[in-house]
Amino acid sequence: MAKSEVLHTSKPAPVATHTGWRQNWRYYYEMTKPRVVMLLLLTALVGMCLATPGWVPASKLIAGLLGIGLLASAAAVLNHIVDHKIDSQMARTFNRPVVKGKVTIPQALVFSFVLAVVGYVMLEVWVNRITALLTLASLVGYAVVYTMFLKRATPQNIVIGGLAGAAPPLLGWTAVTGEIHAHALLLVLIVFTWTPPHFWALAIHREKDYAKAKVPMLPVTHGIAFTKTCVLLYTILLCLVCLLPYLIGEAQLIYLIGSSLLNAVFLYYAIKLKYAANDTTAMTTFKYSIVHLMVLFVVLLVDHYVPLVL
Ligand code: HEM
């Protein structure tokens, strides 16, 4: 048995020993899920850029990304607080700062509150109200609706909760235009459709963890074979949804070629996962999903700006 699987405990979070903010900064940083937030911000940036034929005004770009990033980080910290009991029972998460008592629940709450207030005020003052309210709604969607309720209630948790994580392209768009546009909703739809294969691939690999913590994720409630079928079906759906920006004229040939290549690889992994998996296929599929979304949004950017530069 791996060391990590022996060490974790189901005890409630212990009280933190007093250590200074400076020594602890890395625990606070970890609670913000920085790599997830960076990818969310990339999708928000693309939403901003595609919202205008020219360049995004610097003030909207900087305040918009900072505000969205701060509110997403606040949501991630709340997730660490609400989930600390579940996290303490899973090998992947038992070492998190709140579980280990490196950061106490009141400290984490204050940190999250400060991030949320600063983020909201930035959006309200330097961007616009619609972006501030939609970003706040995404925070509530993830930290309250998904984490507190759906995650514990239904295997469709990540499908419904995925809407909060899919929102940033729309938030970026409204930051620049102040309006909700169908093209922005299409980008949201792409991330929304991407989320199930992204997460269920990981959940297949971690099925025992979720079963032990009694979290009703799809592989726990409906089995691994059914989850693999769902990953494949959502990946096929994602391939179709990714064609829409080209078909409605939101994106051009560079995007069509780039997204088709990325989707072909995703489809390959999803088929392999269903019909010819080995021990590493689920995790490889999960890791690829992150590369897929990141490169897909970079391709959208290139596709948008290349005609402008040429
Ligand atoms: C409800 C929706 C989602 C669920 C349930 C979910 C779940 C997860 C989980 C459990 C991990 C593993 C974290 C770890 O290894 O500790 C992960 C990693 C990751 N997710 Fe998601 N995810 C969702 C949506 C998103 C979205 C919308 C994005 C970005 C647009 C995203 C980007 C990432 C990235 C970049 C990682 C790797 C993090 C790292 O290596 O530290 N996820 N996700």
Ligand SMILES: CC(C)=CCC/C(C)=C/CC/C(C)=C/COP(=O)(O)OP(=O)(O)O
């Ligand atoms: C304001 C705004 C844009 C909010 C979006 C918030 C956000 C950070 C979304 C990402 C979704 C995510 C990482 C879910 C995993 O939670 P989990 O609890 O299932 O995973 P875990 O077990 O790793 O904590």
